[in-house]
Amino acid sequence: MRDVLRALLDLQEVDREIYRVKEELRRLPKERDRRRADLEAKRARLAEFEAETRLGKVKLKELEDLATQQRQRMRKLETEAMASRQDAASVAAYQHEIRSVKKEIGEAEEESLKLMEAAEAQEKLAAPLRAEIEADQKVFDEFMANAEKEAAAARKRLDGLLAKRKTRGVEQVEPNVLRDYEQILEARDGLALAELDNRICQGCYINVPPNVYVRLARGLELVRCQSCDRILYLRD
Ligand SMILES: [Zn+2]
Incomplete structure (x- = not known):
């Protein structure tokens, strides 16, 4: 039994190293996947911000167009009211309409302001995130370059160890x-x-x-x- 134990101890000496190298080779892709997932999660968050910003811009444009149309309508109403100033009833009707158009313009302007504020707030969150992603990407690229080298070195070490293992008395066991x-x-x-x-x-x-x-x-x-x-x- 002593011979078997001695052979196993010899084997253990190499296998312990082999195990470590294999661990290293397992660790690197895991680490790479973890870092990549982190980066992708941040990118997804940024994409959400950017999509919201785009949507806000579309809404803002719609509101601006609406306000322009309403202003044109108001000018037309004012001209028409002026032309019919003899008729008190129609002047009152025009003034009523002008007031309601003015109110709509005011509401559209208020809504636009809210949208602009929201866009500003969004950008305040997006800008640091964008910088963070850029920095993380650099770190990730460096990690990848190093990991490639480390993995190549580990594989070489593993080949050496596996060759060494063959010289140990496995057949005695x-x-x-x-x-x-x-x-x-x-x-x-x-x-x-x-x-x-x-x-x-x-x-x-x-x-x-x-x-x-x-x-x-x-x-x-x-x-x-x-x-x-x-x-x-x-x-x-
Ligand atoms: Zn024990």
């Missing part, structure tokens, strides 16, 4: 033991073996029962930590 070992490796963050020191598992720092130590010291079987499941070994 039975397939089922190797399978268990690899499962623990994945489940326990790249560390499948743990030293038992003073009856304390150095993987999870839990005190193991005395019989675990006895079985391990006997050296006839692989003994696993009952708490973290790692394969235990004693230092020579």
Whole structure:
């Protein structure tokens, strides 16, 4: 059993590094996706602001056109009222209409002012967001360039480690033991073996029962930590 443990320890030494490099390779795309999603969320928010601003501009234009038409109508009414000034009844009717047109112009102007204020408020929110997006995009581009380099370096390191792993005595270990070992490796963050020191598992720092130590010291079987499941070994 000592030979198996020694072979597993040799393997663990390389596998621990392999695990770290793979973690790194997994981390980079995750990090990239997270940053990209952040940026896209900000862009969507800005697009909303901009759509509202555009809509406001359309409404404003409509109101301005309306006010222009009403002013023209008012001038026409004033001319007509002047022409019929002999007829008191029609003058009163014209004045009544002129007042209502004036009121409509006033309302359109008030509404326009509100729209302009809203557009200004919107721009106050949009401008810093636009600057933030621009800055974030620069950071993201830098991250991407670095991530590309880091990933390439990690892949190269991984190739080296995988070649190194082949020189370790994998064939000395039975397939089922190797399978268990690899499962623990994945489940326990790249560390499948743990030293038992003073009856304390150095993987999870839990005190193991005395019989675990006895079985391990006997050296006839692989003994696993009952708490973290790692394969235990004693230092020579
Ligand atoms: Zn443990």
